[in-house]
Amino acid sequence: xxxxxxxxxxxxxxxxxxxxxxxRVSVCLLAEGLELAQPDGQSVIWRWAELRAEPDQADKxxxxxxxSGDKVARLYLxxxxxxxxxxxxxxxxxxxxxxxxxxxLVTWAGGAAASxxxxxxxxxxxxxxxxxxxLPPEGEKALGDTTFEQIRMALDETGLxxxxxxxxxxxxxxxxxxxxxxxxxxxxxxxxxxxILDHDMVNAFALxxxxxVFFRGLIEQAENPEEVxxxxxxxIGHVVNRDPTRDALRSAGSLGVLGLLFGDFAGxxxxxxxxxxxxxxxxxxxxxxxxxxxxxxxxxxxxxxPAALGTMFERLLAExxxxxxxxxxxxxxxxxxxRIAAAQAAVVEGQTYGSILEADAWRxxxxxxxxxxxxxxxxxxxxxxxxxxxx
Amino acid sequence: xxxxxxxxxxxGRKGPMLGLALRTGLLTILTLGFYRFxxxxxxxxxxxxxxxxxxxxxxxxxxPLEKLLGFLVAVVFMAFYIGIVNLLLMYVSFALLNGNVAAxxxxxxxxxxxxxxxxxxxxRYILARTRWRGIRFGLEPGAWGYAWRAxxxxxxxxxxxxxxxxxxxxxxxxxxxxxxYYGDQVFVQGGRxxxxxxxxxHIYYPLGLSxxxxxxxxxxxxxxxxxxxxxxxxxxxxxxxxxxxDSFKRMTETKELGAMRFxxxxxxxxxxxxxxxxxxxxxxVFTGLTLIAMGILLAAVGGAGFDIENPDQIEMMLAAxxxxxxxxxxxxxxxxxxxxxxxxxLPIAAHFAEVTQILNAEDxxxxxxxxxxxxxxxxxxxxxxxxxxxx
Numbered sequence: 114x115x116x117x118x119x120x121x122x123x124x125x126x127x128x129x130x131x132x133x134x135x136x137r138v139s140v141c142l143l144a145e146g147l148e149l150a151q152p153d154g155q156s157v158i159w160r161w162a163e164l165r166a167e168p169d170q171a172d173k174x175x176x177x178x179x180x181s182g183d184k185v186a187r188l189y190l191x192x193x194x195x196x197x198x199x200x201x202x203x204x205x206x207x208x209x210x211x212x213x214x215x216x217x218l219v220t221w222a223g224g225a226a227a228s229x230x231x232x233x234x235x236x237x238x239x240x241x242x243x244x245x246x247x248l249p250p251e252g253e254k255a256l257g258d259t260t261f262e263q264i265r266m267a268l269d270e271t272g273l274x275x276x277x278x279x280x281x282x283x284x285x286x287x288x289x290x291x292x293x294x295x296x297x298x299x300x301x302x303x304x305x306x307x308x309i310l311d312h313d314m315v316n317a318f319a320l321x322x323x324x325x326v327f328f329r330g331l332i333e334q335a336e337n338p339e340e341v342x343x344x345x346x347x348x349i350g351h352v353v354n355r356d357p358t359r360d361a362l363r364s365a366g367s368l369g370v371l372g373l374l375f376g377d378f379a380g381x382x383x384x385x386x387x388x389x390x391x392x393x394x395x396x397x398x399x400x401x402x403x404x405x406x407x408x409x410x411x412x413x414x415x416x417x418x419p420a421a422l423g424t425m426f427e428r429l430l431a432e433x434x435x436x437x438x439x440x441x442x443x444x445x446x447x448x449x450x451x452r453i454a455a456a457q458a459a460v461v462e463g464q465t466y467g468s469i470l471e472a473d474a475w476r477x478x479x480x481x482x483x484x485x486x487x488x489x490x491x492x493x494x495x496x497x498x499x500x501x502x503x504x
Numbered sequence: 505x506x507x508x509x510x511x512x513x514x515x516g517r518k519g520p521m522l523g524l525a526l527r528t529g530l531l532t533i534l535t536l537g538f539y540r541f542x543x544x545x546x547x548x549x550x551x552x553x554x555x556x557x558x559x560x561x562x563x564x565x566x567x568p569l570e571k572l573l574g575f576l577v578a579v580v581f582m583a584f585y586i587g588i589v590n591l592l593l594m595y596v597s598f599a600l601l602n603g604n605v606a607a608x609x610x611x612x613x614x615x616x617x618x619x620x621x622x623x624x625x626x627x628r629y630i631l632a633r634t635r636w637r638g639i640r641f642g643l644e645p646g647a648w649g650y651a652w653r654a655x656x657x658x659x660x661x662x663x664x665x666x667x668x669x670x671x672x673x674x675x676x677x678x679x680x681x682x683x684x685y686y687g688d689q690v691f692v693q694g695g696r697x698x699x700x701x702x703x704x705x706h707i708y709y710p711l712g713l714s715x716x717x718x719x720x721x722x723x724x725x726x727x728x729x730x731x732x733x734x735x736x737x738x739x740x741x742x743x744x745x746x747x748x749x750d751s752f753k754r755m756t757e758t759k760e761l762g763a764m765r766f767x768x769x770x771x772x773x774x775x776x777x778x779x780x781x782x783x784x785x786x787x788x789v790f791t792g793l794t795l796i797a798m799g800i801l802l803a804a805v806g807g808a809g810f811d812i813e814n815p816d817q818i819e820m821m822l823a824a825x826x827x828x829x830x831x832x833x834x835x836x837x838x839x840x841x842x843x844x845x846x847x848x849x850l851p852i853a854a855h856f857a858e859v860t861q862i863l864n865a866e867d868x869x870x871x872x873x874x875x876x877x878x879x880x881x882x883x884x885x886x887x888x889x890x891x892x893x894x895x
Contacts, residue, residue, distance in 0.1 A: 126560065128638030133687055133871040135560060135637055169524065169546045171554035172515035172561055185638050185873065189560065213569040221576040228580045232587040240588065244595045252598035366591030370583045375537045 123192035125149075130185025140190070142198050147178075149188065159188075164203035165210065176200075181210055229370055237366035238359075245359035250302045250322070253358050257322030260361060264326070265310070277482075279309040279329065284481025287474040288327075291342045294415045294469055300353045307345070311482045317344050319351040321358040329482045335425065338470035338478065343412060343422035343456075350407030356400045405452055409459035418466035423456030507558075510862040514854040515561070516554030518846045524550055525842035533834055541571040547845065552634065554850075555857045558865070566633040566882075574629070574882025582885065589614060618885070620654040621647045624680075626886035631684060632877035642874050644683040653679055667708075670700030670751070677755055686761055687871040694758035703750035706743030706772075710736035745775040752856065763867050768860040775852065782847035789843065790836070797832075 127138040127149060141148040146160035159180045167177040167187075176196045178188040190196050200206065248256075265276050279285075288307050297305075305323045315330040325348045327341075335341045351357060409419035426449060460466075470478065528543035545568045552564035593614070628643040635641070657672040674695060681693035717733035720726065749770035756768045 128560075130638035131873050132869055133637045133639045134869040135558075167549070167553070167563065169549035169553070170561070171517070171520070171550050172556065174515075175561070177553070177561070177563070184565075184876070185635070185640075187563070187638055211569065212567050213573055218569065218573055218576075221573055221580070225576040225579040225583070229583045232583050236584075237587050237591055240591055244591070248595065248599050252600075256598045362591055362594055365594035366587040369586040369590035373579060373582055373586055 123190075123195045125191065125195070126189040127151075128185075128187050130183075130187070138188075140188070140192070140195055142195065142202075147188075147199070161203045162205055164199060164206055165208060166199075166203075166206045168207070168209075181205075181208075229374065233367045233370055237370075238363050241359045241363035241366065244362055245355040248358055248362075253355075254303065254322035256358065256361055257320040257324045260320050260357075261308075261324055261326070264320075277311040279311050279482035281477065281481045281483065283474075283477035284479075285309070287338075287470055287478040288341075288345075288481075290474060291338065291345060291469055294417075295342065295346055295349065295411050296415065297346075297349045297353065297411055300349075305349065305352065309481050317348055319348040319357045321361050323352050325349070325352065332479055332481065334428075336428070337421075337468075338475045339412075339417050339421035339468065340425040341478070342415075342417055342469045343408060343419070343425055346408035346411040346415075347404050347422060349411065350404030351400065353407060354400065354403055356404065401452070402455075405455060406459075409456065413459065413461055413464065415469070416465075416467050417469050419459035420457050423453040426453045426456070508864065508866055510558035510865050512555060512557045512857045512860050512862070513559060514554055514857040515556060516550065516850050516854060518850060521550060521850050522842055522846035525845040526838065529838045529841055533838065541575065542568040544568075545571060548630075551850070551853060554853070557636065557862055560637055563635045564630075564633055565635060566629070571882045571884075571887070574879075574884030575887050576884070577881045578884030578887065585618075616658070617651045617655055620651040622883075622885035624650040625881065626883035627680065628877070629879050629881075629883045632879055636686070637868075638873075639687040639871060640874050640876065642685040642877055643680070644685070646679075646683050650676075650679055670704050671697060673751060674700050674755070681759060685874060687874050689762045689871045692760040693755065694760060695754065699754055699758070700751050703747050703754060704743075706746040707740065708743075710739035710743055713739075742772060742776060745772040745779075748772070749775055756860065762871070763864045765863040766860060767863060768856070770856055770859050774855055778851045778855065779848060782844070782851070785847050786840065786843045789839065793835070793839075 122139055122141045124137055125140050127136045128134070129136070136151060138149045138151055141150065143158065146158050146162075147164070148156055148158050150156040159178075163181040165179050165181055167179065170177055174191055176190040176199065178190055178199065180186060190199065265278075285307075288309065292305060292307060301323060303323045305325055307325045307327065309327045309329065309332065312328045313330045314328045315334050317325065317327045317331050319325050325345065327344075331344065332341055335344075405422065408422055412419045412421065524546060528539065528546055531539040532543050545564070545566050548564040548566065552562040555562045624643075624647040628645070628647070631641040631643045654676055657675050661667075661669045661672040674693075674697070678693045678695075681691045684691045714733055714736040717729045717736065720729040721733055749772045752770055753768050756766045759766055
């Protein structure tokens with residue numbers, strides 16, 4: 114090129130952005146910046162500090178230069194020497210000039226957050242609560258069938274067949290016997306179906322349409338049949354209050370909104386699922402108290418001490434006291450403590466309470482999944498999930 | 505004065521695109537999807553700048569923050585719609601129809617006009633942020649007009665089992681193109697109603713033949729008919745590529761921009777080849793990764809003295825496996841996306857660009873700039889509905 118660093122010259126394509134005209138300009142490197150001389154003799158100087166390079170360009174041979182403050186003019190530099198000079202001398206080549214004001218962005222972000230929060234935490238739950246009561250029993254059952262299959266599939270690690278249902282007739286008959294003793298039929302538009310799934314989790318939950326699901330882990334962990342009956346009564350409470358139906362409707366609404374927020378950054382499903390779980394756990398806390406109250410009453414009527422629900426919670430609290438993770442955050446200990454206290458307070462003075470199952474029926478319930486005994490389960494406690502505290 | 509005809513050169517390369525797609529995809533996953541506005545913008549900058557009519561690259565000047573803002577705007581409105589509508593559809597489908605499928609179908613029909621609306625708005629944003637020779641492209645407002653026309657024409661295509669698809673394509677292209685501007689010059693889409701039916705011939709023929717051959721096979725069990733039936737599959741695949749190439753050719757060569765015309769010679773064989781090679785490479789990479797992963801797994805298992813009879817060890821393996829599975833999921837997701845960009849989207853774009861020519865470009869310099877289309881919502885609605893452009 115030329116001899117002096119300051120006046121090294123080359124030609125480059127230039128568009129001013131007024132007409133679709135391509136101009137061949139001569140480019141000179143001056144101390145203060147690039148001088149662009151038009152063929153007609155006019156020239157402008159783009160100062161070094163004003164130069165910006167367009168990023169992510171496919172053509173590595175050309176440097177597309179714009180000038181801060183001028184939105185449309187572009188210089189297409191191909192000359193190696195001049196490109197190198199520009200790269201070393203322009204201090205803000207990679208800076209991006211922001212066109213959007215931060216306050217505006219913050220305002221809309223706030224608006225979006227408020228709108229999403231209002232919909233997920235107020236509007237959708239409110240509508241779900243209303244509609245859950247209106248849904249006809251057949252609709253609820255169809256909803257429950259769908260959810261049940263989905264949950265079974267989700268629990269099975271191989272993802273092929275779904276978690277196995279424990280079929281042992283004696284154990285299931287024992288469970289049914291407990292249900293008959295509790296006898297909540299008058300509160301329900303449909304019969305309750307109880308399933309026991311072969312899974313380690315210490316949990317039980319209710320589904321729409323009167324399905325109640327126990328995990329083997331919970332039955333093995335229980336010390337006596339009354340504790341299982343207490344959990345059963347609690348889940349029946351959820352069914353009576355339509356909590357599962359409300360939950361399903363609500364998650365249909367909130368999942369849609371969350372899908373909107375996350376886009377499909379990773380196929381989406383994982384993040385959606387986790388986020389919805391978070392909302393779920395915090396949402397059902399108030400419903401728990403109602404289900405507890407219902408359980409106390411039902412147990413009392415059936416001649417079983419309501420304190421059984423408390424002892425179940427208590428031992429779980431003692432064993433998984435320092436519960437880890439997100440679940441622990443939402444099932445805060447004070448609340449668990451209150452629930453235990455409430456169960457004990459529900460014991461009616463002077464009432465005598467009996468057992469709900471004969472010893473051999475209890476044994477067949479504990480081995481309903483073909484396992485040997487409850488003793489073994491105590492050894493692998495660390496594997497178990499803490500009691501999630503809700504349906 | 506520009507030359508009478510301009511060739512389009514393509515400067516995008518597979519390697520850099522693979523790198524860019526991997527980097528932006530990784531950042532998107534690490535930021536829980538937040539980076540996707542930047543990712544999309546950066547990919548577009550690359551794709552746009554690769555296309556160089558007359559040697560001057562197109563430029564995409566969209567601002568990621570602007571896209572984020574548009575998304576937030578859309579969330580404020582769409583969260584309400586999606587949350588409530590999803591919930592109501594779920595309720596209606598279970599209350600009246602006892603099933604889930606109906607809800608999806610209903611929501612699809614309910615969303616259709618909004619999807620078309622959003623697609624048009626997204627196109628408007630993208631064109632408004634596209635420049636060549638410093639001059640902006642643009643799309644006139646008309647999203648609702650587009651939405652109802654699209655509903656009618658799609659309805660027609662669906663009613664005729666897709667036979668009227670060429671008509672649908674042309675009509676909608678006419679609407680879009682006649683609202684499209686380069687600077688102050690409007691585009692015109694010519695072509696008579698029946699123009700695109702010829703492009704579908706290699707889809708119609710194999711379909712017709714497969715119906716005949718299928719019927720004959722069922723009736724006579726003659727192996728020749730079975731062979732004919734099997735042969736219609738590759739013919740149909742070729743037909744899809746032929747449709748893509750030939751419909752592009754017919755529509756491009758009947759487009760007008762002032763005095764300018766366009767010539768293009770896309771080759772169906774080349775399109776089939778790009779897809780075949782792309783998918784083969786993707787298959788090869790995933791097979792290789794699987795083999796390597798299996799090797800590592802076997803080495804690890806062998807080294808630890810794994811005992812297949814020991815259930816405790818199996819449980820430990822499963823516990824350790826979960827984060828590995830999540831990792832594998834992300835690798836597959838990320839890798840597939842990046843490889844599709846590099847080995848399919850980019851070569852296809854390259855082919856269409858390189859076979860296209862602009863004719864009668866002498867008066868290009870008379871085209872003047874158009875005003876910037878401030879468009880606060882950007883392509884937020886399309887983003888929210890996930891119906892935006894593929895890139």
